[in-house]
Amino acid sequence: MEFKDYYKLLEVDRTATADEIKSAYRKLARKYHPDVSKEPQAEARFKEIGEAYDVLQDPKKRAAYDQLGERWRAGQEFTPPPEWDAGSEPASGGAYTEDAADYSEFFSSLFGNFSRRGASARAQGEDHHAKISIDLEVAFQGGTHAVTLRLPQVDAQGRVVQRERLLNVQIPKGIREGQHIRLAGQGATGIQGASPGDLYLEIHFHPHALYQVQGRDLSLSFPVAPWEAALGAAVKAPTPAGVVEVKIPPGSQSGRKLRLKGRGIPGEPAGDLYLVLDVVLPKADTEQAQQVYQTMARELAFNPRQALGVS
Template sequence: MARDYYDVLGVSRDADQDELQQAFRRLARQNHPDVNKDPAAEERFKEINEAYSALSDPELRKRYDRFGEDFRRVPEDWEQRVGAGVGGSGGRTGRGRRATWTAEGTDVGGGFGGGGFEGIDIEDLLGGMFGGRGRGPRVARTAGADQEAELPLTVEEAYRGGRKEITLNGPEGPRSYTVTIPPGVNDGRRIRLTGEGGRGLGDGAPGDLYLVVRLLPHPLFRVHGRNIHVDLKLAPWEAALGATVPVATPGGESKVTVPPGSSSGRRLRLRGQGMPDPAGHPGDLFAEVKIMVPPRLSDRERELFSELATSSTFDPRRAPTDDGGGRR
């Protein structure tokens, strides 16, 4: 015996159309073959669709509630043929229970109200008098499931934006797409490709494909929101005397002025040179000072450093800590 349609959808027998639709969409998305790779999912999907096809049609639902799994073999004028509205609910119930109507209104099959058709066996009526298979289950119009895939980007690609060719492996094999990337797209942003998701059922529209941006680790840049952080390597004399030095940005090399007396950890801000934002203000780029020393000293360098060590009164262990100021 086929499963009860209400049980298939997980709804009560008095569920309204909204409840039926919500249950169907939830179950259909969970079991759609494009989404669920369980071999049994396709059969569950067909069962769910068949149940919804019947219960979402008021006339078919009325016949199903009266005749159960035999409802598709009942002619459309069944109410006129078997006495509509004569005070009973004979025949099969949605649970498939057999009943027989008598002229006295007694259900000799057990427990249902009378009808007024003496000695008529509903199962014989359906199977003989109106024999033959009825129309098959209709295919409900169902939108395809939305799908997601990751879109890895370098910091430079996210900064510039533009068009990018990608290939994704799907249920039907590899598919290539041309994606338009907005300038300044950040990690976690979803880019929608309309109609490129799961296939719809019947005349249902296909779902959408969402590409989730994932910024790849970069050897230079660290992205925090729309701000970009980069290390600014300085020689000891550049940090002590001040200098104008080049600094790398995703958009190309720029220049930054280092104030005299800059210690490691000091952040220098380049306004507006972070990630772009077409809908607002761009982020900033922060260059963090890192003082580097020569790995090997020439004789002259050693002489100069020795002279500095002898003549300087600076004690880095007692000097005030740089508070990270000097931003511009």
């Protein structure tokens, strides 16, 4: 997917005011309108500048777009960075709006659930959405956590600036990735005294050093020595709730999964923790270690490729 430089498409600077952006759009729209323009590829160009204007005229979309910074060039291969919109209000993602149906893949990857503003705006304040990331441990403990959101705001000169908003959010114990927390009345202000909208926080977990998350279940790549895998052993394993003793069955191989029931994210029912065994070989970096391996090769006469029909 190619990166689109919306400022370049509208032929304005990144510091352009709202009025400057509107003026540039009107000029280019007249030039490339497919009903009157004789410019080559006028229709495609008209759609591009319309898409660019849709983003840059909307303070929220423009602020989110500006988070990507200036390190991307037009036409460069692009993938949205992980958590690029975390803390932004509203978040990207979701379904196409009817207005955005003809827009580019680039637009949809960033602004899927944004919709154009116009005559359909209601008196009641809009609901806002934001993506926040928390540590996995928070799902086991719950509690109140401070969350900083970035809000776009138009200053007196018509430029979009970021304003930070600090909220103390109650995170329930057992929350899963992808769940939403609703903060009633914390969305956009209503018009002419109407009630404000709500703020929905979509929960994501920071990458964890040990555990992979799927729903309420966790998995952990668990290293074992060859003799522990071959003969069986009782070993200690970490879990988010503390260290437990685990029995390794004799004859275990790499990839075998051991299920620790109820050791995943709390809930009704709680998730499980899966230990994925990884047989780790000692290094043969001493003469004694090399002699041990040579003895094994001689006395065990083990061919791991026998099932492949080769010796």
